[in-house]
Amino acid sequence: MYLLGLDIGTSSIKVSVVDTHTQKRVLSVQYPDEETEIKSVKPGWAEQSPVDWWQNVVHAILKLSASGSFHPKDVTAIGIAYQMHGLVLVDKDQNVLRDSIIWCDSRAVELGEEAFDAIGHEQCLHSMLNSPGNFTASKLAWVKQHEPEIYSKIDKIMLPGDFIAMKLTGQISTSIAALSEGVFWDFQKDEISKAVMEYYGLDEKLIPEIKPLFSVHGTLKADVARLLGLQEGIPVAYKSGDQPNNALSLNVLNPGEVAATAGTSGVIYGVSDELTYDPKSRVNTFAHVTYSKTQKHTGVLLCINGTGSMYRWAKYTFAPELTYATLNNLASSAPIGSRGLKVLPFGNGAERMLNNKYTGAELVGIDLNLHTRAEIFRAVQEGIAFAFRYGLDIMRENGMEPKVIRAGMANLFLSDVFAQTFVDVTGVPVELYENDGSVGAALGAGIGAGIFESPEQAFNRHELITYLEPRNSAAYEPLYQEWKALLNEKI
Template sequence: MYLLGIDIGTSSIKVAVVDAQTQQRVATAQYPEEETEIKSIHPGWAEQSPMDWWHNAQQAILKVNALKLFDPKDIKAIGIAYQMHGLVVVDAAQNILRDSIIWCDSRAVELGEKAFDTIGHEKSLQHLLNSPGNFTASKLAWVKNNEPTIYSKIDKVMLPGDFIAMKLTGEITTSIPALSEGIFWDFKKNEISTDVMNYYGLDWSLIPTINPLFSEHGYLKKDISSLLGLTEGIPVSYKSGDQPNNALSLNVLKPGEVAATAGTSGVIYGVSDELTYDQQSRVNTFAHVTYSKEKQHTGVLLCINGTGSMYRWAKHNFAPHLSYSELNELAAQAPIGSKGLRVLPFGNGAERMFNNKYTGAQLLNIDLNTHQQSDIFRAVQEGIAFSFRYGLDIMRENGMQPKVIRAGRANLFMSDVFAQTFVDVTGVPVELYENDGSVGAALGAGIGAGIFKSPEDAFSKHQLLNYIEPKNTIAYEPIYQDWRRILERKLISP
């Protein structure tokens, strides 16, 4: 018996097929191989085509089937992870009305700030656990205000994973964690937020049917099953934003447990059993995958937009002919501190941990007689690790004190330089696991379909790959403080 996980990433679509009995991945595929374009027709805007996601998801599934490592007819459930906070809108015939306004788009920042002021800071934080910010509800309000003809045609509002589930099943559903991610959910009242809906003047009919996150959200349509070589009628039994899903894939389920990822964006995600919030909304709190009215497990999320996106930019502009593994080897040749080179990796939209300021990225202290490629790529990795430390210190201010952080050996955590720098500069050991978002989505499908008795049961065979302890904390502390001073000068005088 197999489970299919689909991870709708910003860069590409990744799928994994997992053996339900062994809980191990038997096959994986990605499509496309090159990063998907982010459309930015104005500074700070970021959009992608949902139909491109759907095309790429189909191609990834066909690609993994073609490996012939399993019988696709033996797949019994499908799970979906997806880039968070994106806005997808369809009409009554389930036709896409516009490109998706994705997570790193900044156009709704001002709208969200006005909503925060009008609803009231304390009331917003106590009920929403966040400022409305530039999350999904604010993006929908932007469409209402600026594209009224499109808004008038909307039948349902979705997140990216909901759209892929709709294409697979014809059904449109949501969940409490998804609504909380869009800042539509009132945690105090345990219902859709009347404050947000009424302030923005949004139509209540746009919100889909609310299902439990681990449940059957629809069944694979006949025409789609024939197209993809799967069995008609199998359920889509799990949908989650990528960061709660990443935590699930790392068995981060209980209060006090913490996960990290360093893909296109960088995230530290800690589970709490309190309705906690940051007074400045620099870190955000959403319902975790295990959230229920009885057990209010929340995920405290620090997001840094400019992490893997910064490394990708450096690769394309300084060494496009080298692979990422070759870049990691190159970075290892440079000394700690990169001979004084400093990188601020914040060029991918407004950063929440800077109160939604957009600072841009910077490469500083270049010495034309000293610095080489190896210094540049180490400085980029160090700058990204420093940004994690900066954000983790904000989480520490809010009571999150991790003793260990779990991460998948993927993206930047595949670099020994980055992984060790992350540990050294934060002072927190890291456990590395093989699982990734697509595997987590597959295991989530097994939970939602009742194949596993509980989330804990789905990870009974979880295996540790590597345990990384701090080695160079003393050496890195003055380098980090130098980087922080540069950043704070930039924040004061952008």
């Protein structure tokens, strides 16, 4: 038997098929090959087309099936991981009403700050564990205020993964975890937040049916099954935001365990058994995949918008002809500190850990007679690692003290320079695993469909690849303090 996992990313769609017996991937494919465009009509805006996501999912699954590596009719369940916080709107006929306002869009920041003040900081943080910020509820309020004709046609609101599940099954559902990431959920009352809905004047009927995260969210429609070559009626049995899913795929399930990822955005994600929050809402707390009304496991999430996006910009600006592997080797030829060149990697929207400020990215101290592409690429990686340290220190202020951080051998962690710099700058050892969001989503589907009895059973064959310990912390500490001083001038 096989499980199918979909990862609805910002850059592309990734799809994996996993053998239920071995818990290992049989094959993964990505579509499209080029990174998907983020539409930015105005500064700070970021949108993508849900219709394009669906078409890319179809192409990716057909590409996977055409490999001949497995029999598509032997797939028994589907799981979905997705970019968090995006807003998808459909009418009563399940037609998309506008492009999705995605996670790094900043247009609703002011509305969220006004809501934070009006509802009350203490009530927001105590009940929702977050400021409304520019999360999904605030994005919906922006549509209501600025696009009333579109708002009037809305039948249901969704996150990106909910939309893909709808296209597969024709059914619309959500979960407590999904509602919490949109700041629609009251953790104290364990219900949809009346304070947020009433302040923004939002109709609760727009919220889909709430189901357990690990459960059947619908079954594959006949026409879609024919299109994709899959078996009609198999369940979509798991839907999760990409960061909780990343934690699941790294077997980060219990309080005190911590995961990290450095893809388009950078994240440190720690599991807690307390309804904890940052008084300044610089890091955010959402329901973890294992959250229930009797086991209140939460995920404390630090998000940095400008990580992989910063590295991608540097590649296409300074070395479009080179592969990322070549860039990483080039970066390793430059010394620690990049000969004085520093990078502030905050050019991808308002940063929550900077109190929702948008500072823009900067390369600081370029010497035209000294610095080459090697220094630029190392400085970008060091700047991203410094940003992680800055955020981790905020998490430490709030009681999160990781002894080890688990990460997947992917994205920026494929770079020896970045991985070691991350460890040296944070002072925390890192365990690297073979890890993939689409594989995690597939195994999540196995849990939701009852193939595995528990999340622990689904990941009992997890294997460590590399263990990294701090080596150069003394050299990096003064460099970090200089970098931090530069950032403080901006905020």
